[in-house]
Amino acid sequence: MSILAWIEDQRKLKLLNAPKYNHPASDGSQGLWTRCDNCGVILYIKHLKENQRVCFGCGYHLQMNSQERIENIIDLGTWRSLDETLSPCDPLEFKDQKNYTERLKEAQERTGLQDAVQTGTGLLDGIPVAVGIMDFNFMGGSMGSVVGEKITRLIEYATQEGLTLILICASGGARMQEGIFSLMQMAKISASLQVYQSSANLLYISILTSPTTGGVTASFAMLGDLIIAEPKALIGFAGRRVIEQTLQEQLPDDFQTAEYLLHHGLLDLIVPRSFLKQALSETITLYKDAPFKKLGFIPFGIQKNISFMTEEKLRRKWKEWSQNLFKNEEFEILKFSNDNEKIIDSELLYREILLSFKNIFNIFSESFLKTLDSDLFNKAIFLANQEKIEWRAFYRDKKNNLKSDFLENLINQSFISDKLKYKIKN
Ligand SMILES: [Zn+2]
Known part of the structure; x- marks a missing residue:
């Protein structure tokens, strides 16, 4: 028996005796050694x-599990996962050699995950991002x-919060055990991406x-504004053998590799794993600072609803602020009332007001700030900072007006004096 065969035997033996549950943070293969899929080292x-x-x-990039990926690109301690407990059921009562439920249970025990994706938010070099x-x-x-x-919920969350979205794909396609239920996910994800990207x-x-x-290639993987691949990654729709048999033709050796696809214009970039985090952070920073960027908006009907309790809290907070904020004579409020429909035609305006407080305080002169109740000021800053939003999208209201910054509303509304309007503008 050669030493390699002995090592392999030992590995298998260990795998058999290993406890069933392995958290994804630990290594799935359970052994000390593994073999490179490409060169066999x-x-x-x-x-x-x-x-x-x-x-x-x-230099071949071996498969990484989702936990290692998170550690690889997200700043330590900033990962917050979403919908961790969502778990699949078996609507078709599918059975091949094994029941689908058995397969699921086995995979869940082995990986410690509920299904084949982890979604959440975190910081990437200090930039807030939504990652799947x-x-x-x-x-x-x-x-x-x-x-x-x-993935759909992640995209919708990122849309509401104005986060950059990163999806890392590694998939064999749609899950055949769920039939049409898995196929319809392609359309569902693409639809939410349409709102995210185009609106x-x-x-x-x-x-x-x-x-x-x-199915992953045929939907969200190819919809990226930027499509990045790892070196020598296998990317395709149908398998090589299927295409060869259908076309009755010999395909080139590098067919469906990342390099081949980059050469033919399907990808934007191939980035080695060690540079991935840096490449992402530089790309996002560049995009953030780009001039002539078009403002986005979230169409009416898919904006996030504010709960009744939150709305009431915001209403009271605003009342308190609006009474104290403009107590200086110079900043008199003209005919301001909370019931004014013109000003408050949407519950979302409250949220807008809160978020915009930061901007107002940045612009008002220091002498004005001195007249302001410092406790109130601190509270406002605290609340504004609590909303960790980098680039918030604009939205449209019922009348299809583009709602923008509160500051702009303030200038356009009649409830402040011309003197103040002038101050804000200049
Ligand atoms: Zn190798």
């Missing part, structure tokens, strides 16, 4: 992990109803890792 897993699972021999990461270890990263729902005008970066195939 034997690699020490501990060192491989430190090298972000890039082969020391040939598919996990190939969970049933081949296949997209079922839960994966689709989680709210926010940035979506899709990152394709090996392998990205099937």
